[in-house]
Amino acid sequence: MTTSDILASALDSLAANKVRSGLTMLGVIIGVALVIILVSLGESAKTFVDDQMRGIGFGRNGMVIHPGKMDPPIEPSKLRLEDSREISRRVPEVLDQVPIVVGSAYIRAGGQEYKTSVRGFTENYTELVNHRVESGNFLTSLDVEQHRKTCVIGQKVKNKLFAGFEPIGETVRISGRRFTIVGVMEKKGEMMGDDLDDLVIVPITTAQDLLDTDKLNAVLVWARHTEDLPLIKERIIEFLSGRHMRKDDFHFHTQEEMISILGTITGTLTAFVSGVAAVSLLVGCIGIVNIMLVSVLERTREIGIRKAVGARHRDIFLQFFGESMVLGLLGGLSGLLAGIGLAALVMMRTGLPVHISSWAVLLALACSLGVGLVAGVYPAMRAARANPIQALRFEN
Amino acid sequence: MSSPVLELRKLTRHYPTPAGPVMAVHELDLRVERGDFMALLGPSGCGKSSLLNLLGCLDRPSCGELLIDGVAVSSLDDDGLARLRNHKIGFVFQHYHLLPRMSAVRNVELPMMYAGIPPAERRQRAVEGLERVRMAHRLEHTPSMLSGGESQRVAIARALAMNPSLVLADEPTGNLDTRTGEEIMQLFEKMHREGTTLVMVTHSPEMAERADRILRLRDGRIESET
Ligand SMILES: Nc1ncnc2c1ncn2[C@@H]1O[C@H](COP(=O)(O)OP(=O)(O)OP(=O)(O)O)[C@@H](O)[C@H]1O
Ligand SMILES: [Mg+2]
DSSP: OOHHHHHHHHHHHHHHTHHHHHHHHHHHHHHHHHHHHHHHHHHHHHHHHHHHHHHTTOOTTEEEEEESSSSSOOSOOOOBHHHHHHHHHHOTTEEEEEEEEEEEEEEEETTEEEEEEEEEEOTTHHHHSSOOEEEEOOOOHHHHHTTOOEEEEOHHHHHHHSTTSOOTTOEEEETTEEEEEEEEEOOOOEETTEETTSEEEEEHHHHHHHHTOSBOSEEEEEESSGGGHHHHHHHHHHHHHHHTOOGGGEEEEEHHHHHHHHHHHHHHHHHHHHHHHHHHHHHHHHHHHHHHHHHHHHTHHHHHHHHHTTOOHHHHHHHHHHHHHHHHHHHHHHHHHHHHHHHHHHHHHHTOOOOOOHHHHHHHHHHHHHHHHHHHHHHHHHHHHOOHHHHHHOOO | OOOOSEEEEEEEEEEOOTTOOEEEEEEEEEEEOTTOEEEEEOOTTSSHHHHHHHHTTSSOOSEEEEEETTEEGGGOOHHHHHHHHHHHEEEEOTTOOOOTTSOHHHHHHHHHHHTTOOHHHHHHHHHHHHHHTTOGGGTTOOGGGSOHHHHHHHHHHHHHTTOOSEEEEESTTTTSOHHHHHHHHHHHHHHHHTTOEEEEEESOHHHHHTSSEEEEEETTEEEEEO
């Protein structure tokens, strides 16, 4: 008996009971699909966050100081511009820092007006963050020192207010005040829900004037060496506490932390899903054992006939074992297709990068083969052991 | 001089039952030579089927010795018996015992599949075998589409597929009307003329008359031989 004989016989007998075979495979299908969907979604989300962070150039050596003790801050910020300047001066392990003020304002030009996001940065922003000027220049240190009313606009602002002509050198009104456009930022798209094209960047000092505040929304800090980040944290805590703040007036975010938080979330999710998938595969396995036992019983006479014409122990074993393997594998392949399809659909709908985890595919296929293997052994052994005469006499 | 196809030495088969053992086959001594056509006759329950199952290696004797082509069956394990059934023995059953989901030609291929004959060759031989029993027009029919006589002819083609030394038939015409039974008998006589060794169980003395040896059994023993 060749492998193709075994396969043909398995497919024949499964095709003879299509509905029953389909229902039997359901457990395996669901288990496999679940594994693929959830592992792929987890990996896709991780890639997404990674890409986002790399996208704004907030590298592994960077971190953010946020005001308050939690996100989003519930109490007003106590961080000031002097604090961020002092950090560079007092903590030598710090490579550089960028203070941030965020607000929103109406911007108007050529009779058109709309609300956009106003960001105050220092002149070193584009050197540190992967967000560059496309045309014109970025802000200068003089702009910052002298509270100049200069600005750099995002692509969306340019398209809305200056469709078709070069905005550099033009004047816009932000909250009624006259600003000169010195540059246009490159197109960047959305990063973690933040549209980096729909904004106007002004000197940090001007932004504070405009928004009538002397506080900061955040400070970006970069270490000379990534491994110094914990030390820098400690120094900053020490230094800021010495000034005018308590320890819970601010907190830190590093990329590592965010990734590890995401890791914990997806880890928990993965554990839960693995449990569901394992139960589903177990149920699938029991279903296959059950159906195979029924099939062996139904075909007792067939087994007798095959033995009478010369089938050996292993011929009968392989026939039923092959059937169980085909059940498992077909279930696995169906689950694979269903899982890939659903995962891709969810990713496209949610805007996550479409990514199918290759190890999940391998794992799922291995599982379905394993299920077919484990489920097949006992029924196939019973079939192979049947006594030829009793089997031939069997009435059903 | 070659060994006989079958040699029985005090061949015995007892079935243990709660009411004590049933002596289905009791200390039979017998030789069947190559080319013999032997009929087994006797009342119901006298042990004809039990004996045939022993001769066909579907069952093992309780004691005594059975030699097929000079090989002692007791020396073989289950797979050895399977190989023996495959290569040396062809069965024809009263109820045909064809595999219901397989076409006629695939049923005939079955013994050749277990013998490891490659697909193309076994298909060709199966078709030839079905031609010999005049079933070439029903190659792809499954058993449910065949009449009783046609089914039995397919079963005969299957029994002959491996050119066995011995064909065993247990009431091969028992389920057929007289005319169809006659056709099957003619096939057996043709097999006999072509040199096949045949042992056939029957209830009918007229059928038995067409064999060249008639063995009458009673209570598991030989009553007479003619
Ligand atoms: N598996 C078994 N267990 C117990 N007793 C059995 C078994 N098989 C057959 N017998 C008994 O052995 C005896 C011989 O049975 P067997 O089937 O060989 O008879 P037979 O001559 O073929 O009868 P028939 O002509 O009706 O087919 C019977 O008395 C039967 O009851
Ligand atoms: Mg009988």
